[in-house]
Amino acid sequence: xxxxxxxxxxxxxxxxxxxxxxxxxxxxxxxxxxxxxxxxxxxxxxxxxxxxxxxxxxxxxxxxxxxxxxxxxxxxxxxxxxxxxxxxxxxxxxxxxxxxxxxxxxxxxxxxxxxxxxxxxxxxxxxxxxxxxxxx
Amino acid sequence: xxxxxxxxxxxxxxxxxxxxxxxxxxxxxxxxxxxxxxxxxxxxxxxxxxxxxxxxxxxxxxxxxxxxxxxxxxxxxxxxxxxxxxxxxxxxxxxxxxxxxxxxxxxxxxxxxxxxxxxxxxxxxxxxxxxxxxxxxxxxxxxxxxxxxxxxxxxxxxxxxxxxxxxxxxxxxxxxxxxxxxxxxxxxxxxxxxxxxxxxxxxxxxxxxxxxxxxxxxxxxxxxxxxxxxxxxxxxxxxxxxxxxxxxxxxxxxxxxxxxxxxx
Numbered sequence: 001x002x003x004x005x006x007x008x009x010x011x012x013x014x015x016x017x018x019x020x021x022x023x024x025x026x027x028x029x030x031x032x033x034x035x036x037x038x039x040x041x042x043x044x045x046x047x048x049x050x051x052x053x054x055x056x057x058x059x060x061x062x063x064x065x066x067x068x069x070x071x072x073x074x075x076x077x078x079x080x081x082x083x084x085x086x087x088x089x090x091x092x093x094x095x096x097x098x099x100x101x102x103x104x105x106x107x108x109x110x111x112x113x114x115x116x117x118x119x120x121x122x123x124x125x126x127x128x129x130x131x132x133x134x135x136x
Numbered sequence: 137x138x139x140x141x142x143x144x145x146x147x148x149x150x151x152x153x154x155x156x157x158x159x160x161x162x163x164x165x166x167x168x169x170x171x172x173x174x175x176x177x178x179x180x181x182x183x184x185x186x187x188x189x190x191x192x193x194x195x196x197x198x199x200x201x202x203x204x205x206x207x208x209x210x211x212x213x214x215x216x217x218x219x220x221x222x223x224x225x226x227x228x229x230x231x232x233x234x235x236x237x238x239x240x241x242x243x244x245x246x247x248x249x250x251x252x253x254x255x256x257x258x259x260x261x262x263x264x265x266x267x268x269x270x271x272x273x274x275x276x277x278x279x280x281x282x283x284x285x286x287x288x289x290x291x292x293x294x295x296x297x298x299x300x301x302x303x304x305x306x307x308x309x310x311x312x313x314x315x316x317x318x319x320x321x322x323x324x325x326x327x328x329x330x331x332x333x334x335x336x337x338x339x340x341x342x343x344x345x346x347x348x349x350x351x352x353x354x355x356x357x358x359x360x361x362x363x364x365x366x367x368x369x370x371x372x373x374x375x376x377x378x379x380x381x382x383x384x385x386x387x388x389x390x391x392x393x394x395x396x397x398x399x400x
Contacts, residue, residue: 003267004266004267004270008266008270009266011269012265012266012269012270012276013278014248014262015249015278015281015282016248016249021278038373038374041187041373041374042185042186042187042373042374042376044184044186044292045282045286045292046286046291046292065249067279067282067286069279071184071381072381072382072383073183073184073376073381075379075381075382076181076183076376076377076378076379076380076381077183077374077375077376077378077379078378078379079375079378081379084382085381085382088384089279091278094269094273095277095278098387099386099387100384100385100386100387101384101385101386101387101400102384102385103382103383103384103385104382104383104384104385105380105381105382106172106180106380107385108168108169108170108171108172109168109169110399110400
């Protein structure tokens with residue numbers, strides 16, 4: 001179309017390109033999960049599904065393009081504390097997140113580790129290195 | 137200072153004032169590391185609910201929420217809102233269908249994820265998405281883009297089939313930034329709902345309704361009002377408040393005693 005410069009073209013990330021978009025990651029403890037299905041029902045991005053034999057199902061992340069928003073609602077609702085996020089989402093170009101820090105549970109005191117994955121006093125935004133070149 | 141104010145706040149005694157402030161939240165003294173009080177805990181445990189029980193919410197609870205909303209702060213006390221409450225199941229389904237159809241139209245123009253890489257359709261839609269992203273950077277953020285794509289593929293709902301929907305209409309003549317005031321009144325409403333054991337979800341895609349003259353008429357939306365958001369209300373499925381969630385800590389700039397510090 002010729003309406004956008006090459007630089008402007010790179011500013012809009014392509015949502016299904018791993019170089020432009022990194023999505024949230026959840027970790028599921030298969031020993032704790034009892035396949036109750038509630039996380040698959042409430043997930044806002046529809047990224048979870050059940051697998052396994054009848055009466056012995058577990059939750060897992062779907063294959064293919066999964067756009068997890070790292071909302072952690074699956075962790076909030078899980079009766080068995082079997083699932084929680086490990087990292088958030090980020091995009092290259094115009095929508096790159098700035099100064100986010102690492103995910104942490106509510107803290108009563110800052111600078112001290114809290115239950116659920118606070119990783120240090122000054123956490124770095126865990127951006128994928130290949131994205132950095134695209135941000136300007 | 138008036139006699140009344142002196143009696144309530146204490147004269148020039150910040151410590152006394154702090155103690156009084158704590159009493160509102162049911163805490164007498166607040167030291168670092170003290171447990172979250174009831175109000176803080178409510179904010180930490182409130183989640184967006186996207187799966188509701190079929191049971192209708194009693195009308196008096198909805199009125200109670202609206203009553204709490206009425207006391208939200210607004211710029212210049214201009215109160216730039218008007219509430220529309222929809223509790224008709226058929227109408228809610230029709231609203232859902234309309235918004236899904238709108239998502240399909242948009243996805244048809246810009247959703248490149250459904251095409252294989254290298255095809256003409258993919259290149260065309262990708263270019264269109266990039267072009268619109270220049271003029272509408274917020275609407276074309278990858279997250280709403282993905283939401284529209286999922287709705288168009290029937291993998292996600294717009295309103296999530298709640299028994300009640302509240303549409304906080306915005307008076308476009310509001311002072312300063314009326315969108316902010318809408319956000320505050322909505323926060324009052326959703327937090328009141330949370331305290332009553334109800335679940336709520338903000339629905340931004342509801343703004344499609346504002347573009348439709350038919351829906352504006354059906355929902356009694358007239359100038360100068362606009363539909364900018366909707367709030368779905370219902371009884372949540374499961375126990376979504378069982379755990380608190382993790383969120384990014386965010387860089388905070390702390391300026392004190394002539395020094396600058398970045399804390400997380």
